[in-house]
Amino acid sequence: MPQTGPYSGTKHLGHVTAAMAKTTRVYRDVLGCKLVATIGTPEFRHYFFSIGEANTIAFFEWPGVDPGVPEQPAG
Numbered sequence: 001m002p003q004t005g006p007y008s009g010t011k012h013l014g015h016v017t018a019a020m021a022k023t024t025r026v027y028r029d030v031l032g033c034k035l036v037a038t039i040g041t042p043e044f045r046h047y048f049f050s051i052g053e054a055n056t057i058a059f060f061e062w063p064g065v066d067p068g069v070p071e072q073p074a075g
Helices: 020-030
Strands: 012-017 035-040 045-052 055-061
Touching: 012 020, 020 035, 020 045, 020 055
Parallel strands: 012 055
Antiparallel strands: 035 045, 045 055
């Protein structure tokens, strides 16, 4: 069955966040992605948001993680 919607074809995409509550507010409350699964351990949390039929975006939460090099302005 063809996939429809603004997001498709990713199957599973993973990211790291230092703040799962903020990430959840953006993906669930602002973008409207359904929270479909959660995994929690004493070391980290792992949340999956639906971004289309059979496709998810996932976040691992590690408090204090370095987000990397800030994006530079264009030009």
